[in-house]
Amino acid sequence: MPLSPSATRDLLARLGHQPKHFLGQNFLVDGNIVRKSLELAGITAGDLVVEVGPGLGTLTGALLAAGAEVWAVEKDRQLHAHLLETLVPIQPRLHLLEGDAMDYPLAGLPLAAIHDGRSDDAGGHRPPLQFKIVANLPYAISTHWMDAVLSGPLPERMVLMLQQEAAQRYVAKEGSKIFGAISIFVQSAYAVEPGHKVPASCFHPRPDIESVLLNLVRRPEPFVFPPAAKALIRACFQQRRKQLGSILRDKLPAASATSWFARLSAAGFGPQSRAEQVPVALWRDLAV
Numbered sequence: 452m453p454l455s456p457s458a459t460r461d462l463l464a465r466l467g468h469q470p471k472h473f474l475g476q477n478f479l480v481d482g483n484i485v486r487k488s489l490e491l492a493g494i495t496a497g498d499l500v501v502e503v504g505p506g507l508g509t510l511t512g513a514l515l516a517a518g519a520e521v522w523a524v525e526k527d528r529q530l531h532a533h534l535l536e537t538l539v540p541i542q543p544r545l546h547l548l549e550g551d552a553m554d555y556p557l558a559g560l561p562l563a564a565i566h567d568g569r570s571d572d573a574g575g576h577r578p579p580l581q582f583k584i585v586a587n588l589p590y591a592i593s594t595h596w597m598d599a600v601l602s603g604p605l606p607e608r609m610v611l612m613l614q615q616e617a618a619q620r621y622v623a624k625e626g627s628k629i630f631g632a633i634s635i636f637v638q639s640a641y642a643v644e645p646g647h648k649v650p651a652s653c654f655h656p657r658p659d660i661e662s663v664l665l666n667l668v669r670r671p672e673p674f675v676f677p678p679a680a681k682a683l684i685r686a687c688f689q690q691r692r693k694q695l696g697s698i699l700r701d702k703l704p705a706a707s708a709t710s711w712f713a714r715l716s717a718a719g720f721g722p723q724s725r726a727e728q729v730p731v732a733l734w735r736d737l738a739v
Contacts, residue, residue, distance in 0.1 A: 455480060456480050456655045459478050459480055459507070459655045460655065462507065463478075463507075466529060466530075466533055467529075468529050468530065470655075470656055471527065473591065474504075474526060474527060474589055474591075475504070475588070475589025475590055475591060475592075476504075476506065476527070476589075477587075477654035477655070477656060477657075477658050478506055478507055478509070478654060478655050479506075479509050479510065479587065479612075479653060479654060480653060480654065480655050481649075481652075481653035484612075484647070484649055484653050484664070485509060485510055485513045486513070487647050487664060488510060488513075488585055488610050488612070488664060489513055489514065489517055489585070491610045491644075491646065491647065491664060491666045492583050492585045492608055492610040493583075493608065494514060494517045494518075494519055494583070494585070495517070495518065495519075496517065496518025496519070497518060497519075497520070498517075498518070498519040498520070498582075498583055499519070499520050499522075499560065499564060499565060499581070499582040499583070500514050500519045500520065500521050500522070500582065500583050500584070500585055501521075501522050501523075501557050501558045501560055501582065501583070501584045501585075501586070501606065502514065502521055502522070502523040502524075502558065502584075502585060502586050503523075503524060503552045503556075503558065503584075503586035503587070503588060503596070504524070504525060504526070504552065504586065504587060504588070504589060505523040505525050505530075505534060505547070506525070506527075506530055506587070507530065507533070507534075508533075508534050508537070508538050510585065510586075510587065511523055511534070511538065511545065512538065514585060515542050515544055515545060519544070520544040520546075520564075521544060521545050521546065522546045522548070522557065522558040522559055522560040523545065523546070523547050523548065523558050524547075524548045524549075524550050524551075524552050524555045524558035524559065525547065525548070525549060525550075526549075526550065526551050526552065528549065531547065531549040534547055535547060546558075546559065546560075552592060552596055553592055553595060553596060553599065556596055556599040556600050557584075557600070557604075560582065562604070564582075565581060565582050565604065581607050582606050582607065583606050583607060583608045583609070583610075584600070584606045584608075584609040584610070584611070585609075585610045585611075586609075586610075586611055586612065587611075587612035588611055588612060588613055588617075590613075590614045590616075590617060593611075593613055593614075593617045594617065594620070594633050597621070597633060597636075597637065598633065598636065598681075601636045601637065601640055601675065601676075602675065602678075603675050605640055605669055605673055605675070606669065607668070607669050608666075608667065608668050608669065609641070609665070609666075609667040610646075610664055610665070610666055610667075611664070611665045611667070612649065612662055612663075612664055612665075613662060613663060613664075613665050614658070614660055614661075614662055615660060615661045615662060615663050616660070618646075618663045618665045620633055620634060621633060621634060621637045621638075621643075621665065622634070622637070622638070622643050622665070625727060625728060625729060625730045625731070626727065626728060627727065628727065630727045631688045631727070632681070632684045632685045632687075632688045634731070635676075635684060635731050635734045636676055636681065636684075637667070638731045639670075639673070639674040639675075639676065639731055639734075639735055640669065640670060640673035640674060640675060641667040641668060641669055641670060641673070642667070642668050642669075642670055643665070643666065643667060644666040644667070644668050645666060646663055646664045646665050646666040647663065647664040647666075648661065648662075648663055648664075649661065649662040649663060649664060674735050674738075676735075676738050677738060680737060680738035683699075683702060683703075683737065684726075684734060684737070686698065686702065687699070687726040688726045688727070690726075691725060691726055691727060692725065693725070694722060694723050694724065694725060695712075695715075695722055695723075695724050695725065695726060695729070696712065696721075696722025696723065697722075698726075711736060711737050714733060714736050715729065715733060718730070718733060720733070
């Protein structure tokens with residue numbers, strides 16, 4: 452169970468720890484939200500789960516109690532030491548790494564762990580990797596971390612505690628001012644299922660804005676953009692007011708540009724369109 456706000460304050464005081472705003476340290480103090488996170492992720496015994504920023508170990512403990520094997524990465528040295536002393540000795544299914552989630556987006560989860568027991572089918576295809584991510588993501592790294600995860604291998608499901616603004620960008624649709632490159636990358640690989648609103652009162656210290664549990668399920672055939680295509684799409688959104696024909700004139704080979712703009716025209720768009728107007732599926736055509 453999560454600590455109450457007062458118990459959280461007392462524990463932090465005993466540790467001599469002041470929550471660090473730049474690390475997004477808002478500690479969860481609501482057991483219903485912890486249970487909802489596990490419910491949305493469909494956590495069952497034997498699941499392989501990645502957690503980012505375990506903090507005081509509230510979510511970590513719940514994942515372990517549900518029978519999951521957890522790989523967690525904690526940047527704060529003091530909190531890492533606390534978990535190393537109190538949780539690791541009694542939880543052999545916890546693999547705790549001290550480091551930055553941007554350096555270890557999957558918390559050191561070994562590829563061997565997610566390949567074990569999987570054999571190729573009759574057609575020579577290997578089944579998708581089976582692991583999940585359940586995490587409370589600091590706002591400052593959320594988009595860069597997500598971009599790294601979307602480079603693969605892809606988890607089968609992600610349940611992410613995010614500030615509302617970040618979650619809205621990930622699920623934004625074309626035509627919206629917040630539709631951008633990360634919207635395209637996320638929605639090409641994942642379907643969005645119902646999540647859960649999380650009031651600011653569920654945290655200590657209380658953040659200034661509301662949060663949500665974003666519930667993402669890997670598509671049957673997820674599309675992962677290669678680095679060159681990602682860079683091209685980002686360039687288009689960095690110049691949102693310019694027409695795509697103008698932006699891409701010198702960035703695409705003539706044959707590729709002609710082919711892609713023909714697809715856009717067939718769908719009712721064209722070189723005069725702006726990046727935020729073009730649906731996700733057409734951006735995937737740019738990367739093929």
